[in-house]
Amino acid sequence: MEEKFDAIIVGAGLAGLGAAYTLAQEGLEVLLLERGDYPGSKNVTGGRIYLNPVRELYPDLWKKAPLERHITQEGVSVMAGQRSLSVSYRGDELAEEPYQSYSILRAKFDRWMSKQAERKGAMLVSRSRVDDLIIENGRVEGVYAGGDELRSQVVIACDGVLSLMAEKAGLRKPGSAGQYGVGFKEVIELDSALINERFGLEDDEGAARLFMGEVTRGKFGGGFLYTNKDSISLGIVVGIKDLMEGQPVIQAPILLDEFKQRPEVSRLIRGGETVEYSAHVIPEGGLKAITKLSGDGILVAGDAAGFSMNIGVTVRGMEYALASGYYAAQAVIQAKAREDFSAASLASYESMLNDSFVMQDFKNFSEAPEALENHRFYTYYPELAGNIMRDLYSVTAGNKEKIFPTVKKYFGTGELWAIFKDMRKVMKI
Amino acid sequence: MSEIMGLKAKLGLDVFKHDKEPHIKIKAGMEKDPRLKRAILVCPAGLYEENQDGEVELTIDGCLECGTCRIACGTEVLDWYYPSGGAGVQFRFG
Numbered sequence: 373m374e375e376k377f378d379a380i381i382v383g384a385g386l387a388g389l390g391a392a393y394t395l396a397q398e399g400l401e402v403l404l405l406e407r408g409d410y411p412g413s414k415n416v417t418g419g420r421i422y423l424n425p426v427r428e429l430y431p432d433l434w435k436k437a438p439l440e441r442h443i444t445q446e447g448v449s450v451m452a453g454q455r456s457l458s459v460s461y462r463g464d465e466l467a468e469e470p471y472q473s474y475s476i477l478r479a480k481f482d483r484w485m486s487k488q489a490e491r492k493g494a495m496l497v498s499r500s501r502v503d504d505l506i507i508e509n510g511r512v513e514g515v516y517a518g519g520d521e522l523r524s525q526v527v528i529a530c531d532g533v534l535s536l537m538a539e540k541a542g543l544r545k546p547g548s549a550g551q552y553g554v555g556f557k558e559v560i561e562l563d564s565a566l567i568n569e570r571f572g573l574e575d576d577e578g579a580a581r582l583f584m585g586e587v588t589r590g591k592f593g594g595g596f597l598y599t600n601k602d603s604i605s606l607g608i609v610v611g612i613k614d615l616m617e618g619q620p621v622i623q624a625p626i627l628l629d630e631f632k633q634r635p636e637v638s639r640l641i642r643g644g645e646t647v648e649y650s651a652h653v654i655p656e657g658g659l660k661a662i663t664k665l666s667g668d669g670i671l672v673a674g675d676a677a678g679f680s681m682n683i684g685v686t687v688r689g690m691e692y693a694l695a696s697g698y699y700a701a702q703a704v705i706q707a708k709a710r711e712d713f714s715a716a717s718l719a720s721y722e723s724m725l726n727d728s729f730v731m732q733d734f735k736n737f738s739e740a741p742e743a744l745e746n747h748r749f750y751t752y753y754p755e756l757a758g759n760i761m762r763d764l765y766s767v768t769a770g771n772k773e774k775i776f777p778t779v780k781k782y783f784g785t786g787e788l789w790a791i792f793k794d795m796r797k798v799m800k801i
Numbered sequence: 802m803s804e805i806m807g808l809k810a811k812l813g814l815d816v817f818k819h820d821k822e823p824h825i826k827i828k829a830g831m832e833k834d835p836r837l838k839r840a841i842l843v844c845p846a847g848l849y850e851e852n853q854d855g856e857v858e859l860t861i862d863g864c865l866e867c868g869t870c871r872i873a874c875g876t877e878v879l880d881w882y883y884p885s886g887g888a889g890v891q892f893r894f895g
Contacts, residue, residue: 616842
């Protein structure tokens with residue numbers, strides 16, 4: 373009789389690795405298929421991972437994990453054409469263990485995590501692209517990969533943001549541009565001592581900075597910078613719909629080149645050497661864009677299910693991937709114990725997700741995508757903030773205008789009303 | 802000011818492994834479809850170009866497999882799949 377796995381996992385990203393690790397730990401027969409040379413070789417992050425939500429789901433994982441720096445400094449810059457206004461935050465709690473978040477490079481981390489999953493007993497096959505699902509009598513029975521027919525009780529689709537597997541299973545349709553952003557970044561090598569000096573860091577402390585406004589030419593999105601151990605991740609995320617509709621017409625890669633030229637950024641990366649350029653689509657549709665999470669013989673986790681969320685101050689996806697992979701695995705473990713892999717039995721995945729921070733976050737922040745879509749945040753407000761600061765700090769040859777009138781002239785009745793309306797939307801986040 | 806690095810030079814930093822055939826193809830007869838023109842703007846690797854006849858052409862070498870063109874243009878104009886196992890871009894940092 374041919375071998376039948378308890379679970380076949382498509383894709384060794386964080387959802388797939390999390391599911392494989394969890395299943396193997398409980399002694400289930402699990403096959404993890406990865407199309408890249410090694411887990412992580414196709415995976416991209418901005419990137420920073422927040423550990424608190426997933427620490428307890430993988431208690432043994434974090435101590436030796438190859439993460440980069442723990443983030444002790446947060447910064448946001450509002451970028452106008454020729455000026456910018458920045459807020460930076462540091463707090464003792466960010467510098468205390470257990471650290472809240474770390475910068476991360478996925479090729480390193482995912483590869484390491486796959487070794488942990490293998491050590492637990494998961495079978496990993498790299499350089500293996502899944503071509504199709506085996507569907508019999510409406511039920512997913514396994515996958516076709518590189519000419520092989522591989523069978524399992526359950527397939528867990530962790531094949532990333534496009535999830536061709538979920539499409540094939542009829543759980544989703546190709547996504548619409550308004551619900552996705554594209555991120556592209558450079559990894560710029562820079563001596564760690566120089567990074568510490570430039571950002572005011574010590575040892576393994578790290579900095580995270582977000583930039584909004586002119587960096588995306590007013591389009592939905594922003595720039596990001598994370599310090600790694602001896603490199604900087606610098607990139608742009610921009611809404612695909614805004615990008616393709618033009619107004620202004622600009623090719624995506626130019627945004628990153630312009631971003632690097634900004635004086636706020638250029639001196640931070642000066643002398644650094646770009647060693648990699650990468651890009652990836654990011655789900656940004658929030659609750660409305662989450663796909664069907666399960667079908668007969670199939671579960672969907674991570675980006676594949678739409679689990680990634682931008683709420684302005686934080687942009688998160690990796691924790692949702694790790695958590696949804698974990699809960700998908702738990703659902704399979706329970707199904708195995710019941711000896712019942714029916715769709716009804718596997719639906720426990722959804723109820724576990726509903727009770728977890730994953731769906732609670734998505735419900736809490738269901739208004740975020742619409743509120744953040746407001747183009748005034750990327751054009752009007754950055755210019756306004758920049759102009760007010762310019763006038764406040766300006767000392768000309770003549771007399772200086774009093775402070776209140778300096779600011780007040782920007783806030784006529786029309787502007788105030790428009791700002792009030794914008795704020796009402798933001799308050800829903 | 803840091804010097805501007807060309808896109809070709811940037812892509813030259815990445816590790817790519819050759820595939821037997823292109824994993825993304827413009828569907829026959831769709832070369833002039835307006836939906837395809839979106840790819841010229843959205844592709845982070847700048848792999849789509851319009852030629853003198855108004856047709857959009859795709860150079861697959863340098864594809865970062867990000868998926869943006871599939872979402873922007875749709876599957877009516879693009880045949881889109883991932884490269885075969887072990888082929889395509891292999892990120893060393895990610």
